């Protein structure tokens with residue numbers, strides 16, 4: 549293909565490349581070529597004024613493109629905007645969700661188009677401005693693509709419907725769903741509290757043999773998806789699905805051997821009633837956003853919150869993923885002696 553190239557002597561190539569990059573001129577999707585002691589960098593337009601030691605010319609370059617390693621290589625925003633592009637984004641089935649700083653607003657549609665082109669099989673891209681409200685719903689703004697947010701998603705060999713507009717779901721917990729399911733002892737009573745669309749419960753129902761499995765959430769849309777997915781996966785008879793609040797359920801539910809509680813910002817207030825309902829030897833898998841500054845003391849705080857008389861122990865504290873520059877999503881396993 550025909551493009552502008554900036555030609556630099558090989559011994560100046562790296563500094564010229566960096567300058568072109570900082571000016572946002574480099575065509576990152578095309579390869580630089582070296583010949584006769586010179587390097588030719590494909591550019592979007594000729595730099596003005598021209599760079600020292602270089603000349604700019606139009607040239608035919610091989611049309612074979614290097615596969616971009618990041619969607620950011622498909623974007624040519626002003627350098628201050630390019631620097632704000634997040635590295636990470638979530639792929640849920642054929643839907644892509646990205647968290648963008650508000651400053652990227654003027655370029656948001658371009659970012660959406662780049663992600664749509666970069667992620668294989670992507671159908672729709674949304675700007676995820678964070679979760680809100682009791683149902684932890686994401687604020688989604690359409691950026692690119694078409695169709696509904698509802699999508700078919702696969703993890704750990706299971707396929708289920710997710711609709712991030714009406715019910716919480718995070719693909720970043722896939723390993724946790726499998727890890728907790730692998731710990732379920734045959735015959736146990738397991739409660740998945742604040743289950744959302746039920747990825748823990750569905751995985752346990754398919755992979756383990758609990759004696760009783762109850763999944764509870766206050767969001768009717770999440771419960772409707774869980775019921776639909778349970779039927780789809782052939783496990784509807786193995787999950788007692790409840791559309792009620794954790795408080796209502798725990799007050800009348802008896803006791804459990806294993807409880808999953810994934811309500812990362814508020815779950816701590818439910819630890820006392822949940823702890824009181826756990827049988828001796830039982831475990832609470834508790835998920836929480838913990839500030840890094842609190843990591844060392846958090847095990848003790850959680851154990852105290854569960855109540856000192858029953859003899860609780862924090863047997864595991866693992867980082868699931870970073871949540872912000874100062875905090876992590878943590879998975880704690882709390883065991884009653």
Ligand SMILES: C[S@@+](CC[C@H](N)C(=O)[O-])C[C@H]1O[C@@H](n2cnc3c(N)ncnc32)[C@H](O)[C@@H]1O
Pocket residue numbers: 682683684716717718721741742743744745746747748764765766767770792793794795810811812
């Ligand atoms: C962070 S999401 C976790 C969903 C699910 N456990 C998962 O891992 O995908 C929290 C869920 O808790 C539910 N929720 C919030 N407060 C609740 C309460 N008091 N009782 C029952 N469910 C609640 C919300 O509707 C939401 O689905």
